[in-house]
Amino acid sequence: MAKNPTALVVDDEESIRFAFQRFFEGRNWRVATAATAAEGLAAFNRDRPQVVFLDIRLGDSNGLDVLEAIRRQDERAAVIVITAYGSMDAVARAVRNRAYDILIKPLDLEDAFKLACQCLEKPRPAPPLKDEFSIGEKGSPVVVGSSPRMQEVYKRIGKVAQSDCSVLIAGQTGTGKDLFACAIHWHSDRRDKPFIAVNCGALPESLIESELFGYVRGAFTGADSDRPGRFEAADGGTLFLDEVGEVPLNAQVKLLRAIDTKTIERLGSVKPINVDVRIIAATNRDLQKAIAEGQFRQDLYYRLAVVQIELPALGERKEDIVPLARHFLAELSRESRIPEISLAAQEMLANYQWPGNVRELRNAIEHAAIACRGPAVMPEHLPDAVRHARPAGPDAHDLAALDAFVDSVWTADAPPLYPPAEQHLQRAMIRRAMAQCDGNQTKVAQLLGMHRNTLRQKIAELGLESECKEE
Numbered sequence: 170m171a172k173n174p175t176a177l178v179v180d181d182e183e184s185i186r187f188a189f190q191r192f193f194e195g196r197n198w199r200v201a202t203a204a205t206a207a208e209g210l211a212a213f214n215r216d217r218p219q220v221v222f223l224d225i226r227l228g229d230s231n232g233l234d235v236l237e238a239i240r241r242q243d244e245r246a247a248v249i250v251i252t253a254y255g256s257m258d259a260v261a262r263a264v265r266n267r268a269y270d271i272l273i274k275p276l277d278l279e280d281a282f283k284l285a286c287q288c289l290e291k292p293r294p295a296p297p298l299k300d301e302f303s304i305g306e307k308g309s310p311v312v313v314g315s316s317p318r319m320q321e322v323y324k325r326i327g328k329v330a331q332s333d334c335s336v337l338i339a340g341q342t343g344t345g346k347d348l349f350a351c352a353i354h355w356h357s358d359r360r361d362k363p364f365i366a367v368n369c370g371a372l373p374e375s376l377i378e379s380e381l382f383g384y385v386r387g388a389f390t391g392a393d394s395d396r397p398g399r400f401e402a403a404d405g406g407t408l409f410l411d412e413v414g415e416v417p418l419n420a421q422v423k424l425l426r427a428i429d430t431k432t433i434e435r436l437g438s439v440k441p442i443n444v445d446v447r448i449i450a451a452t453n454r455d456l457q458k459a460i461a462e463g464q465f466r467q468d469l470y471y472r473l474a475v476v477q478i479e480l481p482a483l484g485e486r487k488e489d490i491v492p493l494a495r496h497f498l499a500e501l502s503r504e505s506r507i508p509e510i511s512l513a514a515q516e517m518l519a520n521y522q523w524p525g526n527v528r529e530l531r532n533a534i535e536h537a538a539i540a541c542r543g544p545a546v547m548p549e550h551l552p553d554a555v556r557h558a559r560p561a562g563p564d565a566h567d568l569a570a571l572d573a574f575v576d577s578v579w580t581a582d583a584p585p586l587y588p589p590a591e592q593h594l595q596r597a598m599i600r601r602a603m604a605q606c607d608g609n610q611t612k613v614a615q616l617l618g619m620h621r622n623t624l625r626q627k628i629a630e631l632g633l634e635s636e637c638k639e640e
Contacts, residue, residue, distance in 0.1 A: 177218040179209035206230030225252040247288035257312035264327035314489035330356035340480030343526030346451035362406030370412035388437025414454035497534040
């Protein structure tokens with residue numbers, strides 16, 4: 170590591186600039202700070218920092234404009250983007266301009282420091298600059314959601330869009346896998362080429378091969394002319410295989426060969442046709458289980474899942490429910506006037522579990538838009554399933570376990586009961602949060618609303634170290 174390296178922090182919040190400065194200077198870094206885009210560019214030119222922390226929302230400019238300006242001067246500068254409001258387009262734009270990484274507020278300064286040290290030890294090569302395209306052009310898929318889970322999805326999509334590797338999008342029915350497939354295509358170099366989607370689950374087994382690979386005249390009864398398939402239609406662009414887990418085994422062999430060799434043969438022909446296609450697949454099935462049951466080829470799975478993106482269920486990102494509802498209401502309103510959503514209706518939307526995910530939410534808002542004739546969507550405008558849902562309460566098993574614990578220590582000469590009972594409940598809450606977040610301490614701390622240092626202390630006190638991931 171360079172001796173006394175320099176970090177530049179560009180953020181319009183004084184408290185964040187001060188926190189960075191105190192934390193990094195305490196670890197022998199020099200720190201320059203700037204509150205505006207103009208100050209940030211001036212400091213970058215003056216100090217030539219090894220690492221730049223750049224907020225997206227600045228008072229006088231968009232931080233991504235600053236990133237682009239830095240790139241025009243220095244293709245290799247390590248710029249870490251920080252934001253609390255990252256959208257799909259913003260993240261993709263940051264990735265295209267080769268941001269080293271993206272940090273989501275509230276920030277953990279230890280994570281920021283580790284990342285800064287990585288920038289010094291493992292500088293990322295700067296690929297040749299590519300032509301940029303504007304954000305929000307007509308046809309760009311609109312993705313709504315700013316929850317931490319969605320921010321991680323945006324980061325992965327922004328990175329994978331810059332490559333040609335195959336992507337497998339997994340998630341429950343209704344989570345919007347087709348929308349995210351379109352977003353990957355839109356933010357890639359293939360955006361001006363075709364995006365061809367095929368629902369593999371909707372095609373009869375007898376037609377799947379002819380749909381994918383096409384056929385020649387006389388290949389079967391009724392084939393009275395040559396017909397190209399979806400691979401040829403997507404040449405130069407992206408082929409989206411929705412519900413790929415439903416492709417029959419005999420067609421999986423030909424699909425694997427087409428991906429491996431980048432050639433296809435129409436049914437009834439042995440003439441190979443070269444195709445340049447980027448594959449994005451999606452499934453709501455557990456393909457590993459399907460492989461174990463002999464219903465899906467393992468080699469095909471590995472070719473499709475070079476990168477796998479897991480979309481969270483809507484119930485796992487509840488903070489996105491109301492923004493999504495407002496978006497759908499604006500989209501569905503037949504008049505220029507867009508109704509508000511009353512607080513009572515918002516509460517009902519937030520309390521419902523949404524087993525049908527985003528698709529069910531959109532249907533519910535369409536129901537409300539039709540029923541609403543006033544200035545605001547009220548609870549009575551929502552579908553019965555939403556209005557009559559019972560709010561999710563504490564797990565009955567946890568409560569029973571706590572009752573059993575209390576009974577086990579409750580005696581006439583027992584010591585004060587509250588401290589051990591509180592510790593028991595803390596252990597249950599943290600263990601459940603760790604299971605939900607796959608042991609990731611940063612995500613657990615965000616979920617529980619505590620600082621990560623506090624969480625670490627609790628984990629040590631409760632003896633839960635073995636259930637955490639190494640970080």
